[in-house]
Amino acid sequence: MSTIDTLAASPDGAGLVVQRVTVTYRNGHSGLRDASFHLPLGTIAALVGVNGSGKSTLFKAIMGFVRLATGDIRVLGQPVAAALRSNAVAYVPQSEEVDWNFPVLVEDVVMMGRYGHMGLLRRPKQADHRAVERALARVGMSDCRYRQIGELSGGQKKRVFLARALAQDGRVILLDEPFTGVDVKTEDRIITLLRELRDEGRVMLVSTHNLGSVPEFCDRTILIKGTVLAHGTTASTFNQANLEQAFGGVLRHFMLTGKSASIGVISDDERPLIIEGGQVQSRKGRAERERSDDDSA
């Protein structure tokens, strides 16, 4: 049995297994080299790396949009083509990838998630309408179902595409920078939903520049820079040394040295990561500590 067969067959590796994957574009440029990691069922994983590090290439490979020069990918133990046929992989795009001038209603966008479940004529059945309704309700967008998608705010559009993935009933959901341009309330709402989806046994792979939120909601982290530099539990992988390797000189990193301890602030783009006394701090953990300090004062 090859390593990938062993991993794909094990209950722990049954989610997503990427083994020694290389993708070479037509111009000869490698979007990804010898990349390997695996994610068990019921996982939220952060995909973290600079622009051009290969995050989108990895997504394209998992969605079967690019040919693998070498390596293998298994989704729920199946090769990519079979996983796509069974609608197992859903994708939530970056806003920039979508033509917002295209006149289409919110409910039609969500219904697109059902296409793979329909026959050739794509005539929605009762079950498809019900799935759309449920998905819109889950992301809190039922009231907007008859609005044009182009009229919505950035955060609302993200929720509609998340609803499309839910309507599809994707078991592996790829989210391309879901927090870019969304307010903190919407981000919290998306994180709550991702946790529910994890508890249903789904696998979420989330590309993000929002480093400060990673320890809060991602069980696992994959650091990428042309290849996978490190992967594993967020507790063991998402540390200063690995981040510095992944980001080279492009991170903004401030050290604030006080009397008792030094505080590092590492920022790629959006919400920064705080490191206190060498330990990565989650936003939630900090808030809880501050509350207990207040209580004991």
Ligand SMILES: Nc1ncnc2c1ncn2[C@@H]1O[C@H](COP(=O)(O)OP(=O)(O)OP(=O)(O)O)[C@@H](O)[C@H]1O
């Ligand atoms: N169609 C293509 N043809 C040739 N090279 C490409 C193509 N798409 C991407 N690349 C190259 O592959 C590498 C990885 O790009 P990719 O888009 O996967 O990065 P990324 O991490 O998603 O970046 P970003 O954070 O900016 O979205 C880059 O060097 C990029 O220039």
